Amino acid sequence: MTASDDATPVGPTPDSSSFSEPKTERAPGGQWAVSESAPPAIDVRSLTKRFGENEAVKGVSFQVARGEVFAFLGPNGAGKTTTIRMLCTLSRPTSGSATIDGFDVFRQPTAVRRRIGLVFQEPTLDEQLTAEENLRFHAVLYRVPHHEVEERIDRVLRLVDLQDRRKDLVSTFSGGMARRLEIARGMLHTPAVLFLDEPTIGLDPQTRALMWEDVLRLRSEEGVTIFLTTHYMDEAEYADRIAIIDNGSIVALDSPDELKKMVGSDTVELSTADNKLAGSNLEQAGYKVSVGEESVVAFVKNGEEQVTAIISTAGVPITSVRVHRPNLDDVFLHFTGREIRESHADRSFPMHFRSFRR
Numbered sequence: 001m002t003a004s005d006d007a008t009p010v011g012p013t014p015d016s017s018s019f020s021e022p023k024t025e026r027a028p029g030g031q032w033a034v035s036e037s038a039p040p041a042i043d044v045r046s047l048t049k050r051f052g053e054n055e056a057v058k059g060v061s062f063q064v065a066r067g068e069v070f071a072f073l074g075p076n077g078a079g080k081t082t083t084i085r086m087l088c089t090l091s092r093p094t095s096g097s098a099t100i101d102g103f104d105v106f107r108q109p110t111a112v113r114r115r116i117g118l119v120f121q122e123p124t125l126d127e128q129l130t131a132e133e134n135l136r137f138h139a140v141l142y143r144v145p146h147h148e149v150e151e152r153i154d155r156v157l158r159l160v161d162l163q164d165r166r167k168d169l170v171s172t173f174s175g176g177m178a179r180r181l182e183i184a185r186g187m188l189h190t191p192a193v194l195f196l197d198e199p200t201i202g203l204d205p206q207t208r209a210l211m212w213e214d215v216l217r218l219r220s221e222e223g224v225t226i227f228l229t230t231h232y233m234d235e236a237e238y239a240d241r242i243a244i245i246d247n248g249s250i251v252a253l254d255s256p257d258e259l260k261k262m263v264g265s266d267t268v269e270l271s272t273a274d275n276k277l278a279g280s281n282l283e284q285a286g287y288k289v290s291v292g293e294e295s296v297v298a299f300v301k302n303g304e305e306q307v308t309a310i311i312s313t314a315g316v317p318i319t320s321v322r323v324h325r326p327n328l329d330d331v332f333l334h335f336t337g338r339e340i341r342e343s344h345a346d347r348s349f350p351m352h353f354r355s356f357r358r
């Protein structure tokens with residue numbers, strides 16, 4: 001098959017006329033299920049990329065459901081950008097296969113390009129043009145039908161809250177605004193899947209939080225599936241599922257909550273009038289506890305749900321309560337044996353991004 005038979009999807013037939021309608025359903029327990037009637041938004045099988053001796057991506061496999069926000073979390077050099085480049089038809093894999101919205105990334109690249117939006121790790125806007133001119137240029141490149149261009153420009157600018165800056169030169173934009181405009185541009189041709197490579201790199205925490213509001217709004221209002229990469233633990237939390245990628249391999253893949261549960265139990269720590277008595281009362285009731293001088297700690301599955309029961313079972317006056325759930329830092333350490341900070345140096349910031357106007 002050649003790129004010219006792009007119109008025919010492989011695998012189950014996608015309903016291309018309605019790809020803005022997410023076919024995904026949340027199964028009980030909050031898991032994302034892929035509907036049987038439609039192909040997954042992204043389906044990757046044993047994808048490998050070798051650069052000479054260096055195997056940058058080592059046979060990764062995963063599926064992303066329609067309407068899902070899916071994150072690749074990993075340190076610098078893990079293979080995140082290399083994977084995105086293959087899925088966006090910009091780089092040929094050494095082996096393996098992938099489909100986007102049912103279309104084969106390597107055999108039907110034109111059909112795939114029509115269905116994806118891409119925001120690169122490095123900024124690619126023309127600073128000498130206005131926001132609107134950047135979008136118009138993209139509309140031409142992506143052949144957005146003439147009669148739809150006006151409405152789409154309005155809509156995507158509204159989605160990222162930049163409608164007031166429409167006529168302004170991009171050179172006057174802050175780093176965060178420029179990034180949001182790139183996201184708007186990636187959405188202009190109504191893609192089924194939006195790829196965001198480190199969308200928040202180099203931005204301050206407040207701007208990063210705003211960007212996330214935009215991303216979640218795109219999903220709810222446009223039904224777009226979002227695949228993004230990050231090395232920020234705290235923001236991976238916003239994703240429905242996270243694949244932790246290290247040295248070219250996926251070492252864990254699940255929802256943030258499930259990943260944390262794999263790492264260990266929650267703890268409920270009580271300081272009480274009589275820790276010994278509280279400890280023995282809890283133990284008799286079947287709790288696993290550790291009694292110390294200052295406090296008594298109960299190890300439970302879901303600390304927040306059980307805290308009231310634990311307090312009443314302790315049976316003595318309580319002076320303080322602390323619930324701790326393992327965080328993604330604990331998760332990364334658990335699966336890779338390192339902290340993400342150790343493996344991630346500042347060199348991951350592209351030089352021109354560092355000097356990019358703030």
Ligand SMILES: Nc1ncnc2c1ncn2[C@@H]1O[C@H](COP(=O)(O)OP(=O)(O)O)[C@@H](O)[C@H]1O
Nearest residue numbers: 051054056074075076077078079080081082083
């Ligand atoms: N064009 C290339 N030529 C040779 N090696 C590359 C190329 N692109 C990436 N690599 C190597 O592949 C590995 C993964 O890189 P990359 O996908 O950029 O990681 P990440 O995006 O997770 O930081 C690194 O070891 C990097 O040096």
Ligand SMILES: [Mg+2]
Nearest residue numbers: 080081082121
């Ligand atoms: Mg990268």
